[in-house]
Amino acid sequence: MTDGGPTLLEPGGTNAVGQMLGLLGDEWSLLILGHSSRGLTRYGEFREVMPISNSVLTHRLTRLTEHGLLERRIYRTNPLRAEYLPTARSRTLWPMMLAIWEWERSWTGPAGEALPLRRHEACGAEFAPLLTCRACGVPVEARDVRAAWGPSGGWERSVPASSTRRRPDSVPNSLQYPQTLEIFGNRWSSALIGAAFRGMVRFSQFETALGAPPTLIAERLRSFCALGVLETRQHAHHPGRPEYHLTDKGRAFFPITALSVQWAQKWFVSPEGPALVQTHTACGHDFVAHLACDQCRQPLVTGSITIVPVIEDRTTPEGTP
Numbered sequence: 001m002t003d004g005g006p007t008l009l010e011p012g013g014t015n016a017v018g019q020m021l022g023l024l025g026d027e028w029s030l031l032i033l034g035h036s037s038r039g040l041t042r043y044g045e046f047r048e049v050m051p052i053s054n055s056v057l058t059h060r061l062t063r064l065t066e067h068g069l070l071e072r073r074i075y076r077t078n079p080l081r082a083e084y085l086p087t088a089r090s091r092t093l094w095p096m097m098l099a100i101w102e103w104e105r106s107w108t109g110p111a112g113e114a115l116p117l118r119r120h121e122a123c124g125a126e127f128a129p130l131l132t133c134r135a136c137g138v139p140v141e142a143r144d145v146r147a148a149w150g151p152s153g154g155w156e157r158s159v160p161a162s163s164t165r166r167r168p169d170s171v172p173n174s175l176q177y178p179q180t181l182e183i184f185g186n187r188w189s190s191a192l193i194g195a196a197f198r199g200m201v202r203f204s205q206f207e208t209a210l211g212a213p214p215t216l217i218a219e220r221l222r223s224f225c226a227l228g229v230l231e232t233r234q235h236a237h238h239p240g241r242p243e244y245h246l247t248d249k250g251r252a253f254f255p256i257t258a259l260s261v262q263w264a265q266k267w268f269v270s271p272e273g274p275a276l277v278q279t280h281t282a283c284g285h286d287f288v289a290h291l292a293c294d295q296c297r298q299p300l301v302t303g304s305i306t307i308v309p310v311i312e313d314r315t316t317p318e319g320t321p
């Protein structure tokens, strides 16, 4: 439960990154939060838009409420009815959600291209969000940011305490943002892509760093290659020992990672200090991720973005003279 401020974590326990992966590295929770951000609040409304069972929906709503991402409010007492409202904590997820939309739109083919566009009200243009450094305003990619563990860092503390069961109530893959969920909607996958961004390329590195079962790491690496976010390369001096390198599509996932970590460290605070300290190497300042409009370069703020309705059958012959 939260009073609206950050959660103070136990000393020596799971850090902000681990907390975030435990909460958001769950397919159903991400979907529920996405619908919540679009205005849905009631149990029946969530049931209507997702093929989710009663038990799973109840569990996720309870969990998101316990962690301050939703606020449960009774709106009728006889019979008892509650609704689930977004909180400051969940409302600040919008930059990450926007980054997810952009990545899906750019990298997942026809499904992504069919997503509705966004308009920046300040300049009136349809836009894509651009990841920039708040200190200097320059666009930033993964290679421009140096990451180092902070006082509460380390891989052991950055993966969720509870081990994930093997997709017991997996989301049908036809739902929204399937590829993001493939990477982000599984806590080990998120940790793995984080390790890749930190320069790990070998199976043994991933295995040692994450402490996950080898079969699980092998399965995740295979699925990342199938998804096209990693590609295998043979080691020059050790043929037969493949390395796993990020592709352009994989590197383009960086804004989602950066914004989710930033969100985590805002809302979950370890007494020792941050889990991850990131520096924009070009300007030397701490890297604070900031989204700008790629058309006018102004910073994006909440409320300045509207969804452009999808026009059905743009090419239909009846629609043209």
Ligand SMILES: [Zn+2]
Residues within 6 Å of the ligand: 133, 134, 135, 136, 137, 138, 280, 282, 283, 284, 285
């Ligand atoms: Zn900078």
Ligand SMILES: [Zn+2]
Residues within 6 Å of the ligand: 120, 122, 123, 124, 125, 127, 293, 294, 295, 296, 297, 298
């Ligand atoms: Zn703009």
